[in-house]
Amino acid sequence: MKSVAFRTCPITGLRVSADAEALIKANAVAATVALLTGGIAAIMVLLTRWQAVHLLPAEWFYRILTVHGMTMLIFFILFFEMGVLYFAGAVMLNSRVATPRVGWAAFWLMVVGALVTEWTMWTGRADVLLSSYVPLRAHPAFYLGVILFAVGALIVVAVFFATLVVAKREHTYEGSLPLVTYGAVTAAIIAVITLGQGAAIYIPTFFWSLGMMKVDPEIYRLLWWGLGHSSQQINVAVMVSIWYLLGALTVGAVVLNEKISRSAFVLYTLFISIAAAHHLLVDPGLSPAWKIVNTSYFMYLAVLASMIHGFTVPAGIELGQRLRGYTHGMFDWLRRAPWGDPGFSSLIFSIIVFGFVGGITGVTFGTEQISIIAHNTLRVPGHFHATVVSGTAMAFMGVTYYVIPLIFRKQIAFWPLARIQPYLFAGGMLVFSLAMTFAGTFGVPRRHWDISFSAAPFDVQFNPAVDLLLGVMALGGLTAAVGGGIYILVTVWSVFFGKPLEAGEASHVHVRNPVGYSEPTPPLPAS
Amino acid sequence: MNTHTGMESPRGIWWKPAHKTEKMWVAIAFGWCMVLFAMMPIWHLKGGQNPSGIRHRTNPQAYFARAQEFINTYKVGEDHGIPVVAPPPGSDVYLVAMSWRWMPVLRLREGVEYTLHLSSLDVNHGFSLYPVNANFQVVPGYDYGLRITPTEAGDYRITCNEFCGIGHHTMVGRVIVTGEDDSTDVAEVTR
Numbered sequence A: 001m002k003s004v005a006f007r008t009c010p011i012t013g014l015r016v017s018a019d020a021e022a023l024i025k026a027n028a029v030a031a032t033v034a035l036l037t038g039g040i041a042a043i044m045v046l047l048t049r050w051q052a053v054h055l056l057p058a059e060w061f062y063r064i065l066t067v068h069g070m071t072m073l074i075f076f077i078l079f080f081e082m083g084v085l086y087f088a089g090a091v092m093l094n095s096r097v098a099t100p101r102v103g104w105a106a107f108w109l110m111v112v113g114a115l116v117t118e119w120t121m122w123t124g125r126a127d128v129l130l131s132s133y134v135p136l137r138a139h140p141a142f143y144l145g146v147i148l149f150a151v152g153a154l155i156v157v158a159v160f161f162a163t164l165v166v167a168k169r170e171h172t173y174e175g176s177l178p179l180v181t182y183g184a185v186t187a188a189i190i191a192v193i194t195l196g197q198g199a200a201i202y203i204p205t206f207f208w209s210l211g212m213m214k215v216d217p218e219i220y221r222l223l224w225w226g227l228g229h230s231s232q233q234i235n236v237a238v239m240v241s242i243w244y245l246l247g248a249l250t251v252g253a254v255v256l257n258e259k260i261s262r263s264a265f266v267l268y269t270l271f272i273s274i275a276a277a278h279h280l281l282v283d284p285g286l287s288p289a290w291k292i293v294n295t296s297y298f299m300y301l302a303v304l305a306s307m308i309h310g311f312t313v314p315a316g317i318e319l320g321q322r323l324r325g326y327t328h329g330m331f332d333w334l335r336r337a338p339w340g341d342p343g344f345s346s347l348i349f350s351i352i353v354f355g356f357v358g359g360i361t362g363v364t365f366g367t368e369q370i371s372i373i374a375h376n377t378l379r380v381p382g383h384f385h386a387t388v389v390s391g392t393a394m395a396f397m398g399v400t401y402y403v404i405p406l407i408f409r410k411q412i413a414f415w416p417l418a419r420i421q422p423y424l425f426a427g428g429m430l431v432f433s434l435a436m437t438f439a440g441t442f443g444v445p446r447r448h449w450d451i452s453f454s455a456a457p458f459d460v461q462f463n464p465a466v467d468l469l470l471g472v473m474a475l476g477g478l479t480a481a482v483g484g485g486i487y488i489l490v491t492v493w494s495v496f497f498g499k500p501l502e503a504g505e506a507s508h509v510h511v512r513n514p515v516g517y518s519e520p521t522p523p524l525p526a527s
Numbered sequence B: 001m002n003t004h005t006g007m008e009s010p011r012g013i014w015w016k017p018a019h020k021t022e023k024m025w026v027a028i029a030f031g032w033c034m035v036l037f038a039m040m041p042i043w044h045l046k047g048g049q050n051p052s053g054i055r056h057r058t059n060p061q062a063y064f065a066r067a068q069e070f071i072n073t074y075k076v077g078e079d080h081g082i083p084v085v086a087p088p089p090g091s092d093v094y095l096v097a098m099s100w101r102w103m104p105v106l107r108l109r110e111g112v113e114y115t116l117h118l119s120s121l122d123v124n125h126g127f128s129l130y131p132v133n134a135n136f137q138v139v140p141g142y143d144y145g146l147r148i149t150p151t152e153a154g155d156y157r158i159t160c161n162e163f164c165g166i167g168h169h170t171m172v173g174r175v176i177v178t179g180e181d182d183s184t185d186v187a188e189v190t191r
Helices: A018-049 A058-091 A100-122 A140-169 A179-209 A217-228 A230-251 A258-271 A273-280 A288-323 A342-365 A368-374 A379-408 A415-441 A465-497 B020-046 B060-074
Strands: A006-008 A015-017 B054-057 B075-079 B082-085 B092-098 B101-103 B105-109 B114-120 B125-130 B134-138 B142-148 B154-160 B172-178
Touching: A015 A018, A015 A058, A018 A058, A018 A100, A018 A379, A018 A465, A058 A100, A058 A140, A058 A179, A058 A230, A058 A379, A100 A140, A140 A179, A179 A217, A179 A230, A179 A258, A217 A230, A217 A273, A230 A258, A230 A288, A230 A342, A230 A379, A258 A288, A273 A288, A288 A342, A288 A368, A288 B020, A342 A368, A342 A379, A342 A415, A368 B020, A368 B134, A379 A415, A379 A465, A415 A465, B060 B075, B060 B082, B060 B092, B060 B114, B082 B101, B082 B172, B092 B105, B092 B125, B101 B172, B114 B134, B134 B142
Parallel strands: B082 B105, B092 B114, B105 B172
Antiparallel strands: A006 A015, B054 B142, B075 B082, B092 B101, B114 B142, B125 B134, B125 B154, B154 B172
8 A cells, every 4th residue: 555644633633644634725725715706796695685785787686696606505515515524534534535636636626617617607608596497598518517516526425435444444443433424424425315316407407408308397496406405404414513523622522422413313314305395385396295295204304303413512512511620500611611712602603593593494484384475585595594604604614713723734813803703704694694584574585686676567565674674684794794704814814824833832722622532542553 | 421522433332322311302302393294284284375286287388378368358458568357256367477577467356266377488487476475486387276365455466586587576467356346447456
């Protein structure tokens, strides 16, 4: 076997391979570029939906909205998740990356795919929004870019699985997989199912865009949501893994019971694929029985999994804190938690906003009757900004504050700003999501340039409360944008212009000696 | 009780019984999920408003021809160049979605059941009744027949809430619901 360069992390004791480190860095940089692009698009969309400003002309509004959706939900999130897979696979298991060259090829395939799709969107060749419902037609390169990107992601998932095999065979860890890695495995399994459904719809649609075959609009919606919703389940599985990871890093949170937490992850893999039916509750092509079975039976057992994690993660934090001596009274552990550590505050906000706002809105919309009053109104983006932005993206931001010192080995720049970043981002997104949700209850549509309907044949006058709510939405959104801007400033500055951490030098964030790490990492066999 | 974190490999046998607080939470969560599970079919059977309807495959030409026949039969006027149609109680009502308008303008009676057919001639559209806030997906090639009963007289709007191209935000239709013994002249109502 050829030799692989490793270093031992002085803080966690993990053996980090040079390949894993480089691949994590590359994917993190790509994710940040996507976040910046999608974030600028977000501000433009926000300032247009805020009817008082109404920034963009109609054509550019729909174009930039397409860019915002694709760049954030697909490119940013998936690049970040690829980084997480390298971390949870190679780094956490003290292993080498199974095939770094294939990993790099996949990375560049994803970059090319993303650039091709971005090109079609920015040049007005794909004003079809994220969902690109057939027969709304985009340039063939739009679909091709998505396919290349997805193939790249699938290859990274394969490299992750191969790395698990390598780690097991080379005995780089003892016992079972750590829970964080186990969560990443469930995300990877869901990714295979999801990308399979993605291939089943994007490949025919690519040929349809070339005029070579037909695609039924309802079948498109069915399969597209098999991709579109299941991919959110990848995000959830990765996010929950990061909750366990951040709990461990920030306060040494313990796993209450491996059996319960792992069973909950298994529920995700079993029950989520067809649960995408809740997007189709008010669609013409499907029977009520099909809708009910797929949205109740399949969805609620996946909801159960989130309910379990929503208990075990905070309880693990409490127990970790108590073991560390914060035993005075009922809430000493919470009061004296490291609230100034952006990793910890991100974790708490991610759990609370995802669970209480995102979870409750999502589960209620997934019923036939409420879908009638919520479908395609602003309640829908109100819901998923609480899940995927305040939940997933917030958790990703939180873990970045540990990736910078541990993987990039840089001191975190602008530390006072970094400390308040989660408060601005999560607080802003919370106000934004709630205002959007309430505006949606008045029937205000999502994906709409002009709710004053100035060019329509008949007048429509929404309740004046809507103007107020959209103003509040803008306030929340802009606050979150400041938080997002600080995140990008802090990460980019730290990584490219930041002060390298000297050996033994303390970083701003502290890994709070996880209880289990009293034992040294087992030595590796000579290879 | 475990004392290791999620970053560490559990050693030995970790398939152990959970603590009673954790078991209790799982039981509560599972019970709640079963309540939700039961409510889906119960609401479908007992609820007053469901998205189920008659479902047909169709094609844009056939649907448009049927709608045109409907319009010609019951047309009572025009509004902004769009035909106004007053179908008899209990009849099948055909609404056409196309980029970027809803056709025809419907004049319905309060308290009477109709079967409202929705389909599109081109791309996906979103039927959104204002100010009631009832929303349905309109998909080309599919005829969605919803049984509706207007419960309150008034002047309603249909907006489009599925992105359908550059004119999406101008796509507004109209439904007039007249009282049960309202003999108002249509021309008057439609301006």
